[in-house]
Amino acid sequence: MPADSPAVVLRHAAHHIRQLAAKATPGPWTLWDRGVGWEINELPDTHDGTTFREPDARWIAAMGPQLAEPLAAWLDDVARLWNHGSISRRTVDHAVTIARAVLATAPTQEKP
Secondary structure (H helix, E strand, C coil), X not given: CCCCCHHHHHHHHHHHHHHHHHHCCCCCCEEEECCCCEEEECCCCCXXXXXXXXXXXXXXXXXXXXXXXXXXXXXXXXXXHHHHXXXXXXXXXXXXXXXXXXXXXXXXHHCC
16 A cells, blocks of 8 residues: 555644543543633643643644644545545545545654
């Protein structure tokens, strides 16, 4: 199977997501308004001083490690269905777009 086939890209992204989540502080992540910016707290009562704009902090917290396994499982399912020819091209295209965005953050040696 070519390295750039949808199934390969989807499975690689699913694997990368699982690796990232395994190294991240477990969620859910919470927010704290510091008055000068929003901080993301991975653990209760931890503050490292890094602040974000409120919309960015809310987005990061919402997309925390708690979504890793459902997202990775969905990418794996789309890859499996693609191989069996039982999924719409539009769904595959959306999944590949997400997979490529995830893989764009991966170190070069991890990319397919």
